[in-house]
Amino acid sequence: MKCVICKHGELKPGVTSLLFEKNNSTIVIKGVPVDRCDNCGEIYVPDKTAEQIMSLLESVEGQGIIVDVRNFSSEISATC
């Protein structure tokens, strides 16, 4: 699959950390499986992964968290 941003790079599987800010909460999710362009570094989050992140963010919402760091793989395996 080719990168749609630079149209030259190839997408390679990798992991990254993503930061989300929602209301007053800042959530960092580490170890998120993504596709990354080997040319420009653009990150693509697969649909299924994005859904899992959304449900994770919903689960921490309303807990009064200001800053939290989660590990993607352990969070997802814990909720399945």
Ligand SMILES: [Zn+2]
């Ligand atoms: Zn690219």
